[in-house]
Amino acid sequence: MKRFRIGARVDDERLYFEVRLYDTDEEMRAAYRRTTFFLPEQDDDTTCGRVCPVRNVNGERSRIGFIFLSRNYCGTRVVSHEMIHAALEFYRSLKGCSANFGKRCSPKEELLADIYEVLFTKMTRKLHALGVWA
Numbered sequence: 001m002k003r004f005r006i007g008a009r010v011d012d013e014r015l016y017f018e019v020r021l022y023d024t025d026e027e028m029r030a031a032y033r034r035t036t037f038f039l040p041e042q043d044d045d046t047t048c049g050r051v052c053p054v055r056n057v058n059g060e061r062s063r064i065g066f067i068f069l070s071r072n073y074c075g076t077r078v079v080s081h082e083m084i085h086a087a088l089e090f091y092r093s094l095k096g097c098s099a100n101f102g103k104r105c106s107p108k109e110e111l112l113a114d115i116y117e118v119l120f121t122k123m124t125r126k127l128h129a130l131g132v133w134a
């Protein structure tokens with residue numbers, strides 16, 4: 001299992017996720033099931049990845065969650081899917097932001113797209129560096 005961080009700076013806040021990349025989906029699911037994030041009603045053997053937000057206490061705000069991935073499911077579909085969950089959670093963590101984007105593209109949606117762009121770019125670079133993506 002490899003651990004690394006991906007994050008972004010928005011409005012002078014630097015927030016990040018701790019990524020846990022497992023060699024197999026079985027290892028990833030077993031590790032996820034051992035955490036306090038585990039929700040039996042959302043669990044099944046087709047889980048390809050998971051974003052687990054952390055509600056920080058004691059004023060600690062920089063780590064906003066964990067991302068569980070497995071090398072078996074690190075194609076662009078799963079990774080981009082998990083990155084949009086991560087971007088939404090990142091957005092929700094900003095002061096004054098809730099994840100309601102309305103019917104048309106707005107500055108709120110643009111900010112979400114900016115966060116997603118940074119997180120996805122950092123994730124692709126890291127997966128290339130680890131040899132997961134050739």
Ligand SMILES: [Zn+2]
Nearest residue numbers: 049081082085
């Ligand atoms: Zn999902």
